[in-house]
Amino acid sequence: MIAEKQASQAVAEILGHYKKEKKNLIPLLQEVQTKLGYLPRKALQEIADFLEMPEVEVWGVATFYNQFRFVPLGKYHTVVCMGTACHLAGGRLILEALERELSIKVGETAEDGNFSLERVACIGCCMLAPVVVIKDKIHPKMTPFKVEEALIPYKQEAQGELKEGKSKSKS
Amino acid sequence: MTFEEISNKAKSEWEALQRGSYILIGTATCGRAAGALDVVDAFKKGLTRQGLDVLIIQVGCMGLCYAEPLVTISKPGSLRVVYSNVTPEIVPRLVEGYVAGDDPCLELALGTLEGGGGEAVYIPELPRFEYELRLILRCCGYSNPENINHYIANGGYSGLEKALKISPEKIIGELKKSGLRGRGGAGFPAHLKWELCRKAGGTPKYVICNADEGDPGAFMDRVVLESDPHQVIEGMIIAGYAIGAEQGYIYVRAEYPLAIERIQIALKQARKLGFLGDNILGGDFGFHIEIAAGAGAFVSGEATALVAAMEGRRSEPRPRPPRLSEAGLWNKPTLLNNVKTFAFVPLIIERGGNWFASIGTEGSKGTAMFTLAGKVANVGLAEVPMGTTLSKLVYDIGGGIAKDKEFKAVQIGGPSGGCLPESLLNIPIDYDSLREAGSMMGSGGMIVMDENNCMVDAARFFIDFSTKESCGKCTMCRLGTLQMLRILEDITAGRGGIDDIALLLALAEDVKAGSLCGLGQTAPNPVLTTMRYFRDEYEAHILEKRCPARVCPELTVYYILPDKCDRACEHCILTCPTKAIKGDKGEVKIIDQVKCSKCGTCLEVCPPEYNAVVKLSPVSLLPASKLSERKAGK
Numbered sequence: 084m085i086a087e088k089q090a091s092q093a094v095a096e097i098l099g100h101y102k103k104e105k106k107n108l109i110p111l112l113q114e115v116q117t118k119l120g121y122l123p124r125k126a127l128q129e130i131a132d133f134l135e136m137p138e139v140e141v142w143g144v145a146t147f148y149n150q151f152r153f154v155p156l157g158k159y160h161t162v163v164c165m166g167t168a169c170h171l172a173g174g175r176l177i178l179e180a181l182e183r184e185l186s187i188k189v190g191e192t193a194e195d196g197n198f199s200l201e202r203v204a205c206i207g208c209c210m211l212a213p214v215v216v217i218k219d220k221i222h223p224k225m226t227p228f229k230v231e232e233a234l235i236p237y238k239q240e241a242q243g244e245l246k247e248g249k250s251k252s253k254s
Numbered sequence: 255m256t257f258e259e260i261s262n263k264a265k266s267e268w269e270a271l272q273r274g275s276y277i278l279i280g281t282a283t284c285g286r287a288a289g290a291l292d293v294v295d296a297f298k299k300g301l302t303r304q305g306l307d308v309l310i311i312q313v314g315c316m317g318l319c320y321a322e323p324l325v326t327i328s329k330p331g332s333l334r335v336v337y338s339n340v341t342p343e344i345v346p347r348l349v350e351g352y353v354a355g356d357d358p359c360l361e362l363a364l365g366t367l368e369g370g371g372g373e374a375v376y377i378p379e380l381p382r383f384e385y386e387l388r389l390i391l392r393c394c395g396y397s398n399p400e401n402i403n404h405y406i407a408n409g410g411y412s413g414l415e416k417a418l419k420i421s422p423e424k425i426i427g428e429l430k431k432s433g434l435r436g437r438g439g440a441g442f443p444a445h446l447k448w449e450l451c452r453k454a455g456g457t458p459k460y461v462i463c464n465a466d467e468g469d470p471g472a473f474m475d476r477v478v479l480e481s482d483p484h485q486v487i488e489g490m491i492i493a494g495y496a497i498g499a500e501q502g503y504i505y506v507r508a509e510y511p512l513a514i515e516r517i518q519i520a521l522k523q524a525r526k527l528g529f530l531g532d533n534i535l536g537g538d539f540g541f542h543i544e545i546a547a548g549a550g551a552f553v554s555g556e557a558t559a560l561v562a563a564m565e566g567r568r569s570e571p572r573p574r575p576p577r578l579s580e581a582g583l584w585n586k587p588t589l590l591n592n593v594k595t596f597a598f599v600p601l602i603i604e605r606g607g608n609w610f611a612s613i614g615t616e617g618s619k620g621t622a623m624f625t626l627a628g629k630v631a632n633v634g635l636a637e638v639p640m641g642t643t644l645s646k647l648v649y650d651i652g653g654g655i656a657k658d659k660e661f662k663a664v665q666i667g668g669p670s671g672g673c674l675p676e677s678l679l680n681i682p683i684d685y686d687s688l689r690e691a692g693s694m695m696g697s698g699g700m701i702v703m704d705e706n707n708c709m710v711d712a713a714r715f716f717i718d719f720s721t722k723e724s725c726g727k728c729t730m731c732r733l734g735t736l737q738m739l740r741i742l743e744d745i746t747a748g749r750g751g752i753d754d755i756a757l758l759l760a761l762a763e764d765v766k767a768g769s770l771c772g773l774g775q776t777a778p779n780p781v782l783t784t785m786r787y788f789r790d791e792y793e794a795h796i797l798e799k800r801c802p803a804r805v806c807p808e809l810t811v812y813y814i815l816p817d818k819c820d821r822a823c824e825h826c827i828l829t830c831p832t833k834a835i836k837g838d839k840g841e842v843k844i845i846d847q848v849k850c851s852k853c854g855t856c857l858e859v860c861p862p863e864y865n866a867v868v869k870l871s872p873v874s875l876l877p878a879s880k881l882s883e884r885k886a887g888k
Contacts, residue, residue, distance in 0.1 A: 108566040109549050113508060147568040147725075148549035150508055166470035167665065167701045168627040170715050176853045180831060183851070204552070204719065205470035206509075208287035209627035210319040210634070221287045227853040228829050 087125060093118050094126045098133045105134055112145055121152040149204075157192045157199030159237045161185070162216040166205030169213040173226075177213050178202060180227035184234055197241040257415045257535055260527055261406055268407030275308045275353065278326040280395055282315040282480040283512055284473070289341065290323035296342035297325075300349035308353055314481020316395030317635030321364055324395070327352050336377060338364035382636065382651040387613065389621050390597045391637045394481035399516050402523035405484040411529055413600030417492045418537055422452060425496040429599070431607025433619035438464055438555070438592035439667065439696045440772065441618070441685040447589060450579035451497040454587035459499035461490050462583065462590040464560060465506035465513070468552040469668035470719065472699025474623045475593040477635055479506065479513040482597075483520040487543060489596030491529065492603060494541040497589050502543040505560055509550060517545055552669075552723035555697075556771045557590050559725065570725045571771035592697065594623060614640030618684035628665075628701035631656045638683070645679035648702055659704040662803075663788070667696025669716045669723075670776035672783030673709060692783045694776065708805035709788040710795050714742040716780035720773065730768030734761055735777050742781070747808040748872075750796040759785065800872040807852040810871045814856070816842045818866035826856035826867065847876075 097114050101107045108130070115126050122145060131138040145151045163169075163178050182188055185198045192199035208214060211223035215230065222233045255263075277297060281290045297310055316324055321338030327348065328334045335358045337348060344362060351357040358366075358374070365375030377383070388394075397404035405411070417425055429445035436442045451459060463486060467475040478486065490502045506513055521543055524530045532540040546564050553559045554569040561583050563569040582588020598620060602610045611619050618640040624647065627633050631653035638647060644664060648654065655661050663673040672693030674681075681687045685695050703712060721735045738761050744750045762778035769775050785792060794800045801809040814826070814835075819842045826843055827835045834849035835856060843866075845856070857867040870876055 104566075106564070106566040109563065110547070113547060113549060144566070144568055148551050150549040167668070167699075167715070168471050168633075171628050171701065171703060171707050171712070173854070176851075179851060180853065183831065203509075204468065204723075205472075206287075207473040207476060208284050208319075209471055209473075209625070210284065210322070211287055212627075214287075223287070226855065226858065227831050227851075228855045228859070231831060 087123075090119055090123060090126060091129065094129050098129070101133075103134060105136060108134060108136075108141065108144055109148070112141075112151060116151060121155045124153075154192055154199075155196070158197050158241070159218045160199050160201065161218075162201050162203055162206070163189070164206045164212070164214040164216075165202045166207075166209065166212075168209035169205075172212040172224075174213045176227050177215060177225050177230060180230040181215070184231055195241075198237075255528070257411070261412070264403035264406035267403045271309070272328075273330055275327075275329045277308060277310045277353070278313045278328070278396065279310060280315055280322060280324040281312040282477060283510075284315055284319045284477075285322045285324065286512075288322035288339075292342045293323045293325065293340050293345060296345035297349065300346050301353070303346075304349055304354050306349070306354060311398045312400070313396065314394045314399050315477045315635065317391055317477070317637075318364075318632070319634040320632045321634075324364070326367070326396075329353075332356075333358060333369050333374070334367040335360070335374070336364045336367060337362050382632070382653075385638055385642060385646050385650050386636055387621050387639045388637045389601055390478060390482075390485065390594060390623060391635065394477065397482065399481050399483055400519050402484060402520065402527060405482065409604065410484050410600070411488055413602075413604040414488050414491055414529060415535060417495060417603045418535060418539060422496040422498070425492065425603065426452065428602055428607040432598075432602045432610035433607075433614075434595065434598055434602060434610065435618065435685060436592060437594035437598075437623075437697070439670065439694060441695060444591065444595055447579060447591070448493065448496055450577065451499075451587050451589040454579050456580075456585075456587050457498075458501060459497055459587045460583045460589070461493045461497070461499045461502040462560070462564070462588060463490055463502065463504040463593060463596055464555065464557070464590055465504055465510075465593045466548045466554045466560060467507060467510075467593075467697060468550075468555050468723075469670075469697055469699045471627050471701050472625050472668055472697055474625055474635060474698045476510050476513050477625075478593055478597055478623075479510070480516050483513075483517050484524065485597040485600055486593055487517075487520055487524055488529070489599035490543060491534065491541050492599050493589055493591070493596065495539050497587070499589065500540055500542065502541060503546050503564065503583075504543060505546045505548055505554075505564060507550060508547040514545060514547060521545075551725070552719075553725045553771070553773050556773060559771065560590065561588065568725070570727045571773075573770060594698075615682060615684045617686050622683055622695070622698065624698045624700045626652045626700050626702065629656050629659060629704040629707070630654070630702040640684045641682040643680050643682055644674065647683065647700070648679065652702065655702065655704050659706065661702070662705055662707055663703045663709060663712075663784075665701040665703065665712065665780070666699070667694040667776075667779070668699045669719045670694060670772065670779055671696045671699075672779045673703070673712060673787065674783065675787040678787075692779065692786060694779070706803055706805070708746075708801050708803040709784045709791045710742065710746055710801075711803075711805050713781045713784040714739065714746055717742055717777065720777035724773065724777075728769045728771075728774055730765045731770075731774030731777065734765035734768065735774070737761055738765070738778065738781060745792065745795050746801070746806040748795065748799040748806075750792075752793075752796055754796065755785065755789075755792055798872055799874070802871070804869045804871045806871075809873060810852060810869055811847060811873050811876050812845055812850060812852065812854070812856060813868050813870055813876055814843050814845060815866045815868060818864050819843050820861075820864045820866070823861065823864065825859040825861065829855050829859045831855060 131141040215222045325337045325340045351359040365377040434444040551569045556571045559569040559571040578588045623637045665673045717739045724731045726732045834846045837843035860867045
């Protein structure tokens, strides 16, 4: 997570490129999220102050749209497609398998910050259904068993870094 | 530069390209998902290794998504050969074989674009192209979407050039003759919308292209924008001229980053050549286009909700009238059309309204574009004349049902559409026939379902989507769909009563009547059509606690047939993700029904020579001893 002060600075810089017009709210939210990875409460306050509108109105808009997130994503953000083609090919089973394997529910980020799980309505590559996207890599034609396999390298990487971190702190 | 000079320059660039060798690689989102960018890298490496200087052009989508990544190798004086499902591993062979040598590697090819009659498959003679008529898709996958000259060399912007020489009235007149109806789903006559906007008082006026494609399983608009974006831009400029607007916006989902990137490039190139700007093609008319990136809300596809989103508000629809043509963006007259509607306009102006009207049926003119997905063999995109039957689309173009399964239903129009059974496969695709059958044209998503899909579960899926995407403004849409979802959840879990059917029907009518916009008014369609055509499945779930397709987890169990189980094999034990299967070596394997997550992995991994795992529904089919075990376990 980016430190609060840095985040404020980043938001201020983005605000500098915009006019104080209400129509800029959504592009502003989009740019801040692209920069910070999510929308921290403080950033929403700062946007509200800038546009001179009530903070609750900014929240109203931000929570309306699917794109906006209010918690940081995991290092290995995992997206499961729940579009029609994926659903018909067993998307629900894939989602259940991911929840089971990652020990988090959809919409959550794991406590250690490694994995987060999100469902989306359709990513539009229906010929590969059912599809899971882990850290921007598309995993086609998934089965519950393949979910387990697909996660292994990421889990290993996460664990490896954990060990490395520990040994560093020891030395 | 005059248009003639621009056009000549583009044509000579295109002809020069044809005189040399080049490689086309489809890198639209679907191609990328299948690994097209790795293929691009492999070609670059392969060409360098061979010391060859051959142009690689990243193109859009040919509509043959099932065959991605697609590569076309073009050599002067030789056949243009298209290769399907290309992987980096086979690229060196293609480079050595055909780019450097004379072996077209036909065993790896999907077919050729020239010739015919030879040993290779001649792609234009594939069965699907007998029924397709590609207007919007005509250049998709063959020309570079990031090079405006490719578009111009293939006739692009000549519609605009012609339009600027005639009066706005005459343009709208051509549109009227053409019979073009809005391709966003509702099918409102395009010329009427344009006429209303033109006559509306108040300036400035705006043109908006609705590219907020949110329907799960539909990606036509994305393909058009990624593969041939200039036709949409040209259509919008003509619209601006016809209604008297100087500013246009393309409202596109932020989830389509590649489409946004390619539109940006296209806009820049169009500005540079003077198709956009203050004095278009040296005349008095000026028009500008900007991109507005939508933040993801299905309801934003509704016209008034889209305008609200563009103004920076929650994307909630408002009552109409006033229409957008009177009070749209910033309360000014606004023309809003779908991506495909705009894409048809340049062709209509160039070739005439009568030409367009000669294609299609009495009430629906031109072509319709569909994405074919689900259980169909050839997932992809198709463009057919209106009036083509569903069966031609599913069987002749889509190649029928994958894996030799039985056809069950085809779902058209996404969450707003309906599921149609086999008996209706002969109805023609046009606005009115589909509406009569209880479905709708929608934006063009078509999902095929087979015997392994449960229709009650499908209805539950769509209502779940509508519930999540309801903006919450109207009570019936917000809470009515939620109640429908609860009832459907009960039915699929075996808790339904026979009265639920009447209750669902009544609620469906109420939601339709009590909702302001299209989302709510059409949300019950999947439930209504599945009840109309597949009522037996609802009754089986309710009366027999049986899911005929054996999909609904609460009504289905997996069982290992003791006399078929090999005993020595442990495939199922080793792969079961919940460790629900027990049995020592040499023993019959038994599924612990409490632990079982019904994922079906055991059925998949059980070697075909044993085929010992079966799926049973209702649960009572489980042999008695196992059932008692199950109860005891609970």
